Amino acid sequence: MKVAYFDCFSGISGDMCLGALIGAGVDFEQLVGELKKLPVEGYRLRLEKVKRNGISAINFFVDVDAHGQPDRHLKDIEEIISQSSLPEEVKEKSKAVFHCLARAEAGVHDTTPERIHFHEVGAVDAIIDVVGTVLGLHLLGVEKVIVSPLPMGRGLIRCMHGLIPSPAPATLEILSERKVPVYGTGVNGELVTPTGAALAATLGDAFGEMPPMTVTRAGYGAGKKTFKHPNLLRVIIGEAQDNCKNTINLALPGGQLHGPPNHHGHN
Template sequence: MNKLAYLECPAGIAGDMCLGALVDAGVPLDYTIEKLNLLGISHEYQLRAELVHRNGQQATKVHVDLTDDHHHHHQGNGHSHHGRHLPEIEALILTAKLPVRAQAASLAVFRKLAEAEGAVHGIAPEKVHFHEVGATDALVDIVGTCLGLDWLGIDQLYCSAMPTGGGTVRAAHGLLPVPTPAVLKLWESRQVPVYSNGIEKELCTPTGTAIAVTLATSFGPPPQMSIQRIGLGAGSRNLPIPNILRLWIGETLVEQAQQEKGGQDAHPTIQETISVLETQIDDLSPQAIAYTFDALFEAGALDVFTQPIVMKKSRQGVLLTVICHPENEQTCETVLFRETTTLGIRRSTQIRAILQREIQRVMTPYGEVRVKVSGSGGVITNVQPEYEDCAAFAKENNVSWREVHRLALQAWYSH
């Protein structure tokens, strides 16, 4: 079962709207503040949320009130001038000890933003001086959004097409046309579908656009999902339509579509696109590699494995391979560079066939155990109790893992 989120942005997208939608969807504001304090910039701002109305609809508005005499504005009303370069931003995030997925996602969003700004100005990403997008408020918006998605346990994020807006906006480099050059460059990087809703304002900010372009799996209609909750994040302005970003949160079973087809018409397997990252290492301790495994799985890796290899000058080494969904490629790559001594990572995209699968639950004398059930065309081919559940009950009750495993299988086959 995958937990999905869909960003629906009829009035555009901004960083504070993303954060507001997440808080509205249930992410505790106190948790967000606690984790953001790890960045070491809490003296620069105060974070608060309030319920507001936009065209009669209630939504959550998040405010980042700056304490250094700067003024915080979003969606073209103005920007803070507390700027930072990319290396400084990355250092703040890397030393904050954030949750692994949130850290990797935050780094990826700022890197994407730096690449877009650098392309616009003709300079290297590391040389970009972030003005509005690198200010205190944007750090809070981006890192806070990544923390919220991680807290909700979102496996895949999707996003709607984006409205272009229009008119002009005043930025650090003067008066700019809307969409701004950085937003256009971000759209170009993912071939984002856009349209005009007739509103001549800045609707998509660089910060909000970078979040979506970096983290979204695809852009367009919502994926098939069962809706669990809707989060509504308010923008600053009153527009002809409700200035609200809607975050749909739900779940889907990967085999649901196949099961609905049923019988002989069902495909024997499901095909999906995956990314494969590879790097060879010959100067890292086994303990560090073991830690890297854990960090990669937390970052969304589907599988991680090593193979012994012989490198130049007959040095013994390992080939470290990571398999992940394309949307987690950047975060997994960030983990590899951070936790290992590698100087380069190879990427490839492949198609893999997987069996339909779902998690079921059975009751044993020791408690409830999750069981992974897989098969194809309606025929079950494999049933495996979850290792962690069996191990936990074995330790708790001082019995063998095999005994708990046997009881779980027995319970499943007899239900």
Template sequence: MRTLYFDCFSGISGDMVIGALIDAGADPFQMQEELKKLNIEEEYTLSWGSVVKNGITSTKFDVMLTRKPEQPYDHDHTNSHLHDHNHDHDHNHGHDHEHNHDHNHNHVHHHHGSRTYKQIVEAIKEAAFNDSVSNMSLAIFKKIGEAEGHIHGLPLEKVHFHEVGAVDSIIDIIGAAILINQLGIESIQSSAIPTGSGSIHIDHGIYPVPAPATLEILKGVPIAANDIRSELATPTGAAIAAVLAETFGPLPAMTVESIGYGAGTKTFKNHPNVLRIIIGEIQ
């Protein structure tokens, strides 16, 4: 059985998942074409390329937003902490301001600066991806929506995705599903998920790591101990692993066929900030 294993020794985020899948041999150009079915390609451009993280050559994937806001966000309808592109979140000193500015003011605006869960579901269904891609994408969004609704005391249909509704996270989730389907993966397993520690700045103030949404998403998933004072698992990355992995544990016995390293944005002193995926056959 063709199996994919997420080796999350430095956490997991949506952009790291896509970088690792491309690095393992998936075709990003085919993904780019498939994503056009969403009819939002004027809102973003994609880039990917090699970077070296603490001695490991890996692939960095980025979504750059091309539209400027039409109006400021209505913060009554925003959600706590659903920005992704982990590892962008090094919230100290000047980088903090620069990052927050980009994330809070450069996203596409729908209904007071957010997209609803319902709108995202409709967009995925209207895009008419194949069943595998649609089902994976819908399940991941539902996992995040339920977690966010639980934290904010809202039913799923009332949840607004200020950040996961933003283009980068839509691309990360659906792009990951497209590449996994493209690679012919039949089963997915994962290591335990390190979340990191410390605190992060989000819309509602200073929150502990893991953020409430991330922790809610990881209910039932083994969390790995880690003393890095940084956010390692983002809500999007946590949801991809929580939804798609059938089991969590050490690397299973397999014949390894391909390996991919997906880079995060942050660089840590003592270990490479990458997600490793291992693809192979389990007898």
């Protein structure tokens, strides 16, 4: 069984996921070709190789045309995904991620998921981040996704509504719904974005430490912000060992979880 372990020592976002998956073996040109099946326009995909604290990583970009993108409701995004000719599994999982985001935003703003305007996460870059991450795992043949405990930043962050606390309220809604394990880092800023949280919570089959596995590849996706620590997401691909099933069961919400690693280096 092929397993992907998301080692989120510096958090998770959509562009970090795509960078890490490309670093772990997803062919960029194939990814671009498949994403063109989505009926959306006004963007260009590119990547660059960077180094963070000496570690080589992929920095993934979605360049949006100057005229921008329209605000979208959940049903608009569902239609975009449904109208594509992508594999059904990719379409269903991608829509599940956006449902997760819509529920969280609705909870924060005291409304219903159907009435949410997706603003930042409704733009084409978020659609690419979500569908591209699901597609990347599909192209790698990943059967199980395991996610490490997620590090939480602090302080204030700026969004379309102005200054809000970090972690963002929508991020906490998502993580509390799925009971994803978290820990504080003392880092000022946003480490886990709402899109990153939704990808982890929706695609993660389990949460905890790395399971017994034979590692075949690893990739690093770069975040856009600079911290003292390497702002990277690491995705480790491997073949699960015979006792991996037991490890996954222990890591599921409600099961036993080991504490997070020592991250004093973040301070």
